Amino acid sequence: MSGPMAASFGLEAAVLISAQSILQGAAEIAAGVATAGQQAAATRRQRREERQQMREARQAGIEKQQREAAENAARAARDQQRQAARAVLATTQDGDLAATLQSFLDAGVSAQEQLSTFLAQARLAGASADIAAARQQLIERVLDRLELDADAPLPAALASLAQAIAAAPTAERAAALATELRYQVQQHNEARLAAARAKSALAVRQQMEEAAAVVLEQSLKDLGYAVEEIDETLFVEGGIAHFQRPEWGDYFIRLRIDRQRNAMNFNVVRAGSAGEDRRQEDLLAEERWCSAFPHLFETLKARGIPINVTRLLKAGEAPVQVVDAASLPASTQSEERRHGQDKLMHLDGPAGR
Numbered sequence: 463m464s465g466p467m468a469a470s471f472g473l474e475a476a477v478l479i480s481a482q483s484i485l486q487g488a489a490e491i492a493a494g495v496a497t498a499g500q501q502a503a504a505t506r507r508q509r510r511e512e513r514q515q516m517r518e519a520r521q522a523g524i525e526k527q528q529r530e531a532a533e534n535a536a537r538a539a540r541d542q543q544r545q546a547a548r549a550v551l552a553t554t555q556d557g558d559l560a561a562t563l564q565s566f567l568d569a570g571v572s573a574q575e576q577l578s579t580f581l582a583q584a585r586l587a588g589a590s591a592d593i594a595a596a597r598q599q600l601i602e603r604v605l606d607r608l609e610l611d612a613d614a615p616l617p618a619a620l621a622s623l624a625q626a627i628a629a630a631p632t633a634e635r636a637a638a639l640a641t642e643l644r645y646q647v648q649q650h651n652e653a654r655l656a657a658a659r660a661k662s663a664l665a666v667r668q669q670m671e672e673a674a675a676v677v678l679e680q681s682l683k684d685l686g687y688a689v690e691e692i693d694e695t696l697f698v699e700g701g702i703a704h705f706q707r708p709e710w711g712d713y714f715i716r717l718r719i720d721r722q723r724n725a726m727n728f729n730v731v732r733a734g735s736a737g738e739d740r741r742q743e744d745l746l747a748e749e750r751w752c753s754a755f756p757h758l759f760e761t762l763k764a765r766g767i768p769i770n771v772t773r774l775l776k777a778g779e780a781p782v783q784v785v786d787a788a789s790l791p792a793s794t795q796s797e798e799r800r801h802g803q804d805k806l807m808h809l810d811g812p813a814g815r
Contacts, residue, residue: 466780467728467755468773473697475670477766482673485680485765535618597628600640608647609654620646671697671721677765678703685758690791697721704731704791707754713747714790716783726769728755733787741778748777 601624608620616624623643630636672694679692682705689705696703700721706714712733719726730748734740759769 466730466773466775467771469726469728469769469771470724471726471770472724472768473670473674474766474768475666478670478673478677479766481765482676485677532614535615594628597630597636600636601627601643604640604643604647607644607651609651617650620650668698671695674767677767678762681758681761681765685761688791707750710747710750712787712790713743713782715751716785725772729783731783731785731790733790734784736784738784740782744782745778747782752777 605616605620605624608616610616620643623639623646627636627639627643630639674697675692675694678696679689682689687705687707690703692703693701695701696719698721700719702719703717704714705717714731714733716729716731717726718729728751730744730751732740732744732747762769
């Protein structure tokens, strides 16, 4: 016998995506049989598109923040470069070098352009043109390994290291700084790769979780349950869904998903008022669910959502939760009665007489 039930669940990506494709194809074929089904499918697609647009809007906001952060970092790097140039300008006795640096500052040249031109044209701390050219080639070889998006600025830390190499007083110091620059480039590339993998994994997970919502809803329908439309974010953000059989009246199963813990809870609930003595009906409702849930779990496991029961109370061990009818979808029996009344009214009207 089954009362409230807690369970953990898994999501098997390959099975889920395949099941989603098959179930959606079958649902579209079935929906195409009737105009009402076509309209329902169109409404569902529209809602899905609206939710997708909302997610894209949120993602666009995140990307905008990232762009602004990158721009701020680039601005900080340029400021750092200008400050370094001013420091050299304040101490140099070389008139040509001073003029070159001042022209860079006046023109607001970017960090990379400034570095390249500085190395190509300036004589650094009395070094020969050959030494300056060798330093330039060393920096370029290291930075060639750096992976950046198109038009992305040189990270401030790397720009500072590159300039330090160019201005190093000795060859030994330049070599040590070049080793650090290589390490920093490697760290940057690894972080970039990790971020790309994480983004890809997140996209796969989201696709899998959205597929799980489709599989859950269609599986319930296939097993004869009336189920409210399940939002495709149920396994992404968590939430609640209700389902029942036509003969259950005002009793429903409330399914709650906790995505953070990969947990789900099943409870028999009914619409009503507190204080009603319906213990026998409540017990019968829980026993009905006890006989039904193993088949549901087997179906979901076969379709990529394996479920493991972690806590199960006996029927009648805890009171059935009485909830406000407004928190539940219309019961199947209520819907059938309403359709029956509509049909009678239609038959009693002018066309039916």
